[in-house]
Amino acid sequence: xxxxxxxxxIDGGGIKGLYSAVILEQFEQKYGPxxxxxxxxxxxxxxxxxxxxxAAGVPATDIVKFYTEKGPLIFPHKKWWxxxxxxxxxxxxxxxxxxQILKAAIDEVLLDRRVKDCLTHVLIPSxxxxxxxxxxxxxxxxxxxxxxxxxxxxxxxxxxxxxxxYFPIVELETQAGLEQFVxxxxxxxxxxxxxxxxxLANKVQIGFEDYLLLSISSLHEGISIxxxxxxxxxxxxxxxxxxxxxxxxxxxxxxxxVQYLQKSAGGGYVRIPSASLTKKEQKLIALDMALDxxxxxxxxxxxxxxxxxxxxxxxxxFINKKPEEASA
Numbered sequence: 305x306x307x308x309x310x311x312x313x314i315d316g317g318g319i320k321g322l323y324s325a326v327i328l329e330q331f332e333q334k335y336g337p338x339x340x341x342x343x344x345x346x347x348x349x350x351x352x353x354x355x356x357x358x359a360a361g362v363p364a365t366d367i368v369k370f371y372t373e374k375g376p377l378i379f380p381h382k383k384w385w386x387x388x389x390x391x392x393x394x395x396x397x398x399x400x401x402x403x404q405i406l407k408a409a410i411d412e413v414l415l416d417r418r419v420k421d422c423l424t425h426v427l428i429p430s431x432x433x434x435x436x437x438x439x440x441x442x443x444x445x446x447x448x449x450x451x452x453x454x455x456x457x458x459x460x461x462x463x464x465x466x467x468x469x470y471f472p473i474v475e476l477e478t479q480a481g482l483e484q485f486v487x488x489x490x491x492x493x494x495x496x497x498x499x500x501x502x503x504l505a506n507k508v509q510i511g512f513e514d515y516l517l518l519s520i521s522s523l524h525e526g527i528s529i530x531x532x533x534x535x536x537x538x539x540x541x542x543x544x545x546x547x548x549x550x551x552x553x554x555x556x557x558x559x560x561x562v563q564y565l566q567k568s569a570g571g572g573y574v575r576i577p578s579a580s581l582t583k584k585e586q587k588l589i590a591l592d593m594a595l596d597x598x599x600x601x602x603x604x605x606x607x608x609x610x611x612x613x614x615x616x617x618x619x620x621x622f623i624n625k626k627p628e629e630a631s632a
Contacts, residue, residue: 307512308512308513308514308515308516308572309343309344309503309507309510309512309514309515309516310341310342310343310344310515310516310518310622311342311343311344311345311346311496311499311500311502311503311515311516311517311518312338312341312342312344312345312346312355312358312518312519312520312622313345313346313347313351313494313495313496313499313517313518313519313520314328314345314346314347314348314351314352314354314355314495314519314520314522315348315351315493315494315495315519315520315521315522315555316347316348316349316350316351316352316464316465316487316488316489316493316494316522316551316555317349317350317351317493317522317523317524317551317552317591318349318350318379318467318470318590318591318592319350319371319375319378319379319590319591319592319593319594319598319599319602320350320522320523320524320525320589320590320591320602321349321350321351321353321354321371321522322368322371322372322375322523322599322602322603322606323521323522323523323578323579323602323605323606323609324350324351324354324520324521324522324523324606325354325364325367325368325370325371325606326368326602326603326605326606326607326610327520327576327606327609327610327613328354328358328364328367328520329364329365329367329368329606329610330606330607330610330611330614331364331610331614331619332363332364332365333364333365334614335623337361337363338358338364339358339359339360339361339422339423339424340423340424340624341622341623341624342424342518342622343424343425343510343512344424344425344426344427344499344502344503345358345359345424345425345426345427346426346427346428346429346495346496346498346499346502347426347428347464347495348428348429348464348487348488348489348492348493348494348495349464349465349467349487349488349489349493350465350522351495351520351522352428352429352430352460352461352464352465352488353370353410353413353461353464353465354367355426355428356414356422356426356428356457356460356461357370357413357414359422359423359424359425359426360414360417360421360422360423360457361423362413362414366413367413368603370409370413371599371602372599372603374405374406374409375594375599376594376595376596376599377405377409378401378405378406378409378594379401379592379593379594380594400469400470400471400592401470401471401592402472403462403466403471403472403474406462406465406471407458407462410458410461410462411458414456414457414458414461416456416458417456417457418453418454418455418456418457419441419442419443419444419452419453419454419455419457419460420443420444420453420454421457422443422457425442425443425445426441426442426443427440427441427442427443427495427498427499427502428440428441428442428460428461428463428464428488428495429441429464429488429491429492429495429498430460430463430464430466430485430486430487430488431485431486431487431488431490431491432483432484432485433473433484433485433486434483434484435483438488438491438492439463439485440498441455441460441463441464442502445510446506446509446510451479459474459476462474463476463485463486463488464485464487464488465487466485466486466487467486467487467489467547467591468486468487468490469547470591470592471487473485473486474486489551489554492554492558493551493552493554493555493558494519494521494554494555494556494558494559496517496519496558496559496562496573496575497558497561497562497565499517500515500517500562500565500569500571503515503571504569514570514571514572515571515572516571516572516573516574516621516622517562517571517572517573517574518574518576518619518622519559519562519573519574519575519576520576521555521575521576521577521578522555522578523578523579523581523589523602523605523606524552524555524578524581525548525552525581525586525589525590526580526581526586547591548590548591552578559575562575572621574618574619574622576609576613577609579605579606579608579609581601581605585601588601589601589602
């Protein structure tokens, strides 16, 4: 078969997923529903929410509205003193945010759809802290997979986005009984590698010889820490920088892994990166910063990045042509 297996991968990053959603919205406005162009959509954390919605046929415009309208409700702490208070609370008492607003917002988008209802296959990393191992929710598209078909998409979305410190642990019934899950960003903030591995492990059964991977970054904060004599930095001294630095650097590392993997496994790979930020903009971007000014920056950066890529050969190779276009 000459047709290539097409994979879309979407990074995690909290409210910064708005940047990724805007890029995909622009692509969808030009090329039609995203799910029609991919065999597999992967997403972690906020990228998992986007992936599940796209695979379920939710318009990308509605996903952007989810972030712009619900984001400030999910992440309500705007004053610096309030953010500091809730950060300290998350270290000593309980998670920074209650997930009830997040849950209600996700339910509003995904409704009562289940994994089996997706219009294309999905792969969503999480971490099962009951077993201490990664757990990948995915479509039951080959005989060996019979685990997640009946799982509610809203449950998967909560499990992959339950960032430690930020949101409470999510409890789900599994084949082993009641187990607990947290954010997939702990193991695969950039799920590109998981998508490629999924293809390589099953390409004979699914009938494809090669793959194309389109990976969408979230907006990175550009954290860099100047050389300091304070080498013994306490946990409180890191504040939110530690988590942001971890997930952003992990996403970049995965990008390099996929590039190296291509040398032996073949395939095509396109990575749409994070936009660069000025020093002023960096102060307004964080995993949970949903200020009006922050949202404006993410929308502008997403649209600018989409305009750079939307007409390129790299992106057009992922687009399934209509019969009349293919014969033209």
